[in-house]
Amino acid sequence: MADVNLTINGMAISVPAGTSILDAAAAAGVFIPTLCHDRENPGFGACRLCVVEVKGARNLPASCVTEAVGGMVVETGSPAVVEARRTILELLLANHPADCLTCEKNGDCRLQDYAYRYDVREPGFKGEKHDYPVDDTNPYISRDMNKCILCGKCVRTCAAVEGRAVLDFAYRGFNTKVAPAMDVPLAESDCVYCARCVAVCPVGALAYKNLAGRGRAWEIEKKPVTCTFCEAGCTFDLNIKTGRVVGVTAAAPGAGRPLCLKGRLGLELLYTDRPAQPQLKKDGQFVEVSWAEALGLDAVIEKIKALEK
Amino acid sequence: MENVTLTIDGREVTVPKGSTVLEAAQKAGIFIPTLCHDPELSSPGACRICVVEIAGMRNLPASCVTEATSGMVVYTDSSAVIEARKTILELLLANHPEDCLTCAKNGECRLQDYAYYYGVWAGNFAGERHVYPVETDNPFIVRDMNKCIMCGKCIRMCAEVQGNNIVDFAYRGFNTKVAPAMDTSLGRSDCVFCGNCVAVCPVGALTEKAMLGKGRRWEMKKVRTTCPYCGTGCTFDLNVKDGKVVGVTSTDGEVNGRALCVKGRFGYGFIHHPDRLKKPLIRKDGKLVEASWSEAIKLVAEKLGAVKEKHGPDAVAVLSSARCTNEENYLMNKLARAVIGTNNIDHCARL
C-alpha cells in the first residue's frame, strides 16, 4: 500500500494510506485522548475528544475518523485543541455525578483521567442532571445511566455479536440514553450477561455487580487467563487483591470472541476463593442454582453417576 | 511486663498492660479505621471513627484512647459501631468537596478509603460548606482548608516531631480551622517547609505543590533511597512516573522516621533540570564541545598517562567526592593508588 507523509507536532511521519490521524499519532508515540473510539469498532467519531488542529482545515476534525493525507500538518496539543477538549469534558461533567469517592471505576476511568490531565476541576456548566434509578435487576451487571457519557461503545460491541444487539440509543436530545428494546431493565431483556459492554465502558456506567465494594482499581492486579470452555478461547482477567482472587472480569472483546457468561462463571468457580452463587433465569426470574446447573453440566454428571453404578 | 487478656470479636488477645484497645485489635490483625490517630503522635481521640462496642459500657468508646483491660469484651464491627462510623463519615463528607475527580490525594486518601469501605455517599446531610481560598503562596505546599477534616495530625506533627508549633486550631465551632498564628498563610509564618505535616495529612488538605498534575497516586512507583543532601542520611521514597522522578514522599526511615527537611522533600527538581550534562565535552580551540564517550575516555587516559609519564605519578591529583557513593569513592581510591600510583587523593571533607 502506498504511504503518505505528514507532520504531527513538528515530527515527520510516514503511514500507509488510509490510516486515521489517530492511528498515525499513536504510531509516532503521540498521545490523543479518546472516549468513543474502539479499536475493534472504529470510525464512530461521536465524542469529539480526539479533535486535532489540521493546518488549512476550517474546524477541528476528530482524528479517529479523519484520514491522514500526504502533506498534512497536524497539531495535537495546540491551545485551540486543548480548549475544545476542556469544553467537551466540562460538558460531560455537567451531567455526571461527582462521586468518584465511592465509584467502582475510580482509578480506571477515562473521564477522570482526562479531567485530571486537562485540569478540568469543575463542570463549568450548570444545568439539569439525569436522575435515573440504577438498574441492578440482574445478578451480574449493574447499570448506572447517570454516569453514561453516551460514547456508544457498549452498543457497538453488543451489536458485533451475531444476533445480539441488545442495546441501542433510545430517546432524543438530553433524554438520549442507552437502553434495551422498549427501555426495559436488563433482566427483562435478551441480555446474556457476556459483559462485553462492561469490558469496553470507559466510565462507571457499567460495572460488575459481584465486584462492588471488593476493592479499588489501584488495589487490584489483573492477571489474564484463557477460558477453556469452548474453542473460542476468550481471555478473562483474574482480579487479585492482596493475593486473593476477588473476581473474574472479561478482558477486551476480540473478533469472534463472545466472552460468554458461562465462561466467566466457570472461571470464577475455578479461581475465586469465594465465588458467588450463580443464578439462572427461570420463568423470567433469577433463582440461585448449583454450579453444575449453571454451567449446564447436570446431564453430564448424571451420566457419570450412572456409569459409576 | 504485666499482660492483660481481652476478647475482640470473639478472639482472645493478650497485650501488655497499658495498651489501647486499638493496639490490641491491630495486634490481632483486626482492622479498625482511624483518622486522627498516629502511633508516633499523642492521641486526642478526636475523630471517633475508631469507636468500638465494649460490653457493659454505656457508649461507644474511641479505641485509640481506651485502655485494654483484662476480661474486656470488644466488638469492632457490630451494627452500632458501623452505624456510628457511617454517621461520622457522612458528617465529614457533608462539608467536604466532591472533587476526587481531580484531587491530588485520590487513591491515597483515608476519608475516601473509609467512605468506600462503609459504602457511604456524600450528601446525606445538607448544610453550609466552607469556601476558603486555596493557599498557594509558597513554592512547596498547597493548603486547601476546604478539604481539612480537623484531625489535627499536622498540628501534632509540627509540635511533637518537627518541634516548631507553626499551626494550631483557630476559631470555634463550624469556623474552626487549622492555621498559623494570626491565621496568616504558611508563606508568611515561621514555617520552614519541612512538609512533615503533608506526610501525615490523611486527606487532600495538604499536598506537595510540585506533584500537582504530575500523576495519580496509583501511577507512581516508589523507590526507597537515601537523601543526597546533608550527612544525616534520611530515607525517603522517590516517586517515579514514566521514567521521571515526580516527587518525594516520606517512608519509615531508620534515622528520620517520616520527617524530612525542605531540601530533602522538595529539592529533587535538579534531577531532570535542562542544565544537566548529557554528553561528554572536550575542549577544542578553547571551547567545550560535545564528544563521544570513547573519544573523551581515550583523551583522559592519554593525558593523565602523559602527565604520569613525564612528571611522575605524584604530578597527578585526584579529587574524589563526598557527594558520590562509597563504591565510587572506593574505585577512585583504587584508581589513584593502583592505576595512577599516587596518594594524591582527597575530597571536600573540610569544606
Add this chain to the structure above:
Amino acid sequence: MTNTIREIADTDFILAAGTNTTESHPIISIQVKKAVRKGAVLAVIDPRKTEVAGLAKYHLRIKSGTDIALFNGLANVIIEEGIWNENFVKERTEEFEAFRETVARYTPERVSEITGVPADVIREVARGYAKAKNSTILYTMGITQHICGTHNVFSIANLAMLTGHIGKPSSGVNPLRGQNNVQGACDMGALPNVFTGYQPVTVEENRVRFAAAWGVKDLPAKPGLTVGEMMDGAGEGRIRGMYIMGENPALSDPDANHVVHALEKLDFLVVQDIFLTETAQLADVVLPAASFAEKDGTFSNTERRVQRVRKAVEPVGDARADWEIICLVAAAMGYPMSYGSPEEIMKEIAAVTPSYCGISYERLEKGGLQWPCPAPGHPGTGFLHAGKFSRGLGRFHPVEHVPPDELPDEEYPLILNTGRRLYHYHTGTMTLRTGALEVAYPEEYLEINCADAGKLGICDGDRVKVSSRRGGVEVAVRVTEMVTPGLVFASFHYPEVAINRLTNPARDPIAKIPEFKVCAVKIEKVS
C-alpha cells in the same frame, strides 16, 4: 559521631558548639528539640544567634575563634569544683596531669576576657555538663574550620574524657557531618594518607595487602596532598594533571580566585559532574555523571550508618554512573576494572576493610548498618568507645588558645564568618535548580549588626561591596541581631556571591582545614 542520632533525644545536657543545627542538619535538630522538650538543658556556643541558640538555656556568644579558651575554661571549673569523673580519668585515660596544668591557667575570669562569655555562665554550663547523667557534645564546622581546628576538637575530647561522658548511650562527642557521603568518602580511602577503613598508607603491611588485593606490584608509601595543597601544587606547577569527580572547588575552596588560577595552570583537567559547574567550565574534558536517583550504591551517614541508594530512573542523555566512568578510565589506562554492579564493588570493599567486613547489599535490604561491622553476623555498632578507646587509653591533649590567623584591623575592621542556609546546599549546584528552593530563597545576603550598619550608613536591602585582602563580592545586606557588632555572615551557596573569593586559605597544620569562620573584611556601600 560516637553516638547514634536518635540517642540525642535521651540526653540530659547538650553542648552544641559551632553548629547551626536547625538549618544545616534539620533532622538532627528534631532530636535536639525533642531532648529539650523532655527537659534536657541545651547550651549553644555560637557567635550568631541561630534558631537553635534561641531554644537554648545558655547561649554562649563567644568571639570568633576563642573555642579552646572556652573549653579549657569549662574544664578548669569542673576540676576546681571537683565534679570531674575521677574513676573514668584513672581507668580509661592518660596524660591527665599535663592537661590539668594547662587548664589551671584558664580561670573563668580570664576565659571571660578572651571569649566575651560571662564567667558565671561558664561556671553554670561547666556544672551542668559535668553533673548531668548523660551529656553530649554536638559540633560542626564552627569548631573545625579554624587554623586551630584540630586543637579545638582536642579541647572538646578532653572535656568529654574529664567527665566520662563518652562510651555510653546518649553521651559522647558528635561531629555532625555536612555532606551526604562525606563519612563514606573518608571511610573509602578518599584521603591522602589512608586506604579504606583508615588503614595508613605508611604501614608496609597495609600496602602489601592492598597491592595483593588489587593485583599490582607495589603502592606508593608517601602520604599524598590534601585538596588545599593540591591547589597550591597546581599553582606552583608541581601538579600537572587533575581528575575532579563531583566537586566544585572553584566555589567551595578558600581564596577562590587563587583556586581558579591554579586550575587554569594545569596541563590537563578532567571534571566529572552532573552540571557544568564553575569548576567544570575550566576543564579540558567534562564527563556527564548520573545523579543519585539514577544509580545504585551506598552512602554512609554521620552516625556511620551505611544505607542503600537505589536507582529510580535511567540517567539523562548519555550520562553514566560515576563508578562506570571510573571503570572506563581505569581500563583505558591499562588496568581493567570489570564490575557488573555496585554490589560487586561492595563485596571487594568488605573484603579489604575490617570495619565494613560484615556489610553486604543483602543485609542492607533489611536496613542500614553502622560500622564497625566486623563480621557478616555482626549487628553493627551504635555508639563507640564502650569500655575502651580505639587506641586503648584516651589521651588528654593539653591545648592552648591561639587567635585566628587574620584579625580585624583598621583597613579591614570586620570579621567575616561563612556557613549555610536552610534552603540551600553547598555551592548551590543542585538547590539552585529545583524549581522550588531557589524560588523560596532566591538570593544571598550579608548579615550585619544594626550598630555596624548604622556606622556605615547602610539600610536593610542596600547593596554593598564586601572585600578582604584576597577579593570581593557585591551582596545585599540584612541588618539583624543574628550577628554581634563587628561580625558579618554570608553563605557560600551562590555563584553570584562567591564569598570564598574573600576567605582566608590559612589552614590548620594537622587537618589542613581552612579557616572559613574568620577573616577580616571591609564593607563599602555601592550605589
